[in-house]
Amino acid sequence: MKKKILVTGGAGFIGSHLCKYLLEKGNDVICLDNYFTGSKDNIRDLLDNHNFELVRHDVINPYYAEVEEIFNLACPASPIHYQYKPIKTTKTSVLGVLNCLELATEIDAKLLHASTSEVYGDPLENPQKETYWGNVNPIGIRSCYDEGKRVSETFCADYNRQKGTRIKIIRIFNTYGPNMNVNDGRVVSNFILQALNNEDITIYGDGTQTRCFQYVDDLIKGMVGIMETDDSFLGPVNLGNPVEITILQLAEKIIDMTNSKSGLVFKPLPCDDPKRRKPDISLARKVIGYAPSVSVEEGLAATIAYFDKILKNDHGSAI
Numbered sequence: 001m002k003k004k005i006l007v008t009g010g011a012g013f014i015g016s017h018l019c020k021y022l023l024e025k026g027n028d029v030i031c032l033d034n035y036f037t038g039s040k041d042n043i044r045d046l047l048d049n050h051n052f053e054l055v056r057h058d059v060i061n062p063y064y065a066e067v068e069e070i071f072n073l074a075c076p077a078s079p080i081h082y083q084y085k086p087i088k089t090t091k092t093s094v095l096g097v098l099n100c101l102e103l104a105t106e107i108d109a110k111l112l113h114a115s116t117s118e119v120y121g122d123p124l125e126n127p128q129k130e131t132y133w134g135n136v137n138p139i140g141i142r143s144c145y146d147e148g149k150r151v152s153e154t155f156c157a158d159y160n161r162q163k164g165t166r167i168k169i170i171r172i173f174n175t176y177g178p179n180m181n182v183n184d185g186r187v188v189s190n191f192i193l194q195a196l197n198n199e200d201i202t203i204y205g206d207g208t209q210t211r212c213f214q215y216v217d218d219l220i221k222g223m224v225g226i227m228e229t230d231d232s233f234l235g236p237v238n239l240g241n242p243v244e245i246t247i248l249q250l251a252e253k254i255i256d257m258t259n260s261k262s263g264l265v266f267k268p269l270p271c272d273d274p275k276r277r278k279p280d281i282s283l284a285r286k287v288i289g290y291a292p293s294v295s296v297e298e299g300l301a302a303t304i305a306y307f308d309k310i311l312k313n314d315h316g317s318a319i
């Protein structure tokens with residue numbers, strides 16, 4: 001059945017894939033964004049679709065529309081961007097979700113809030129289950145994002161308890177794919193761009209820290225699946241691909257897949273950088289049969305092809 005859906009942060013990396021997917025299913029989509037890290041280029045192909053509406057708006061201010069579902073994604077996600085104006089980041093997380101919750105309560109819409117594996121901080125348990133409360137520095141350089149997302153989860157839980165608001169919290173683990181900003185600064189896009197340009201790959205620390213990388217198509221299926229669960233399911237629920245690799249292994253894989261001449265250069269590890277991260281996805285598997293199916297090799301190949309095309313368009317020739 002056709003639904004009216006609001007996607008905040010819809011012009012960003014994940015948001016643009018979500019808008020496309022929801023439109024392909026025949027829904028009406030309002031994409032709301034202030035273009036801080038997102039871009040109209042990501043949703044240019046959708047602009048001719050009569051079911052698509054684009055609104056420039058900052059989520060720290062209230063917004064009203066009659067919709068049945070809200071996906072709240074607005075928030076910079078890359079450390080360099082969320083640390084650029086940290087006070088704004090916390091406001092975006094906290095006031096953004098507050099405004100979404102007020103709207104959802106008033107119009108009885110379902111709200112799915114995009115939280116993050118960062119709520120686990122530098123985890124002392126591996127893999128991380130939803131029941132783990134985390135190890136987060138409240139005053140460090142990552143705190144604007146981590147604590148902002150933690151308070152957002154608190155708001156969601158309390159709106160549900162106090163006002164009966166229909167909420168769902170997902171905790172997204174490192175996700176990558178086409179439409180990541182070329183200036184995003186996160187590891188996958190940095191390494192691919194460096195490899196394609198035959199520049200040194202910047203490893204922070206000794207590269208033994210781990211992450212698990214989920215391709216964006218798998219995440220979108222998970223997000224939509226969770227939104228469709230019964231109102232009694234609130235989460236939080238982890239969405240990620242549990243295949244764990246070191247940052248050094250990721251660099252070697254990307255160099256190999258791009259036939260790059262890049263070397264490795266080691267830079268200082270940023271403060272509070274988590275040493276290990278791996279989702280336990282048994283809850284998502286149980287609730288929606290979640291099973292990421294895109295391998296790192298397949299996902300990286302699609303992402304490399306995307307950035308390769310962007311570089312060729314920018315410079316008019318191959319690297």
Ligand code: NAD
Binds near residue numbers: 058059173180
């Ligand atoms: P992104 O930076 O590409 O997208 C964020 C979007 O939100 C951008 O379009 C940006 O312009 C918009 N935005 C930022 N501040 C805003 C504001 N005040 N008002 C309106 N729009 C605003 O990042 P992404 O990777 O697509 O992340 C989307 C969401 O998923 C974020 O909430 C992020 O915290 C969450 N998440 C992502 C990952 C990941 O690995 N990609 C992991 C965990 C959580």
Ligand code: UDP
Binds near residue numbers: 079187274
């Ligand atoms: N990283 C790196 N080189 C880069 C960018 C990131 O070694 O050019 C490391 C970073 O220190 C972290 C991991 O890669 O250990 C993932 O970083 P990213 O910023 O992608 O995400 P997050 O730290 O939020 O998981």
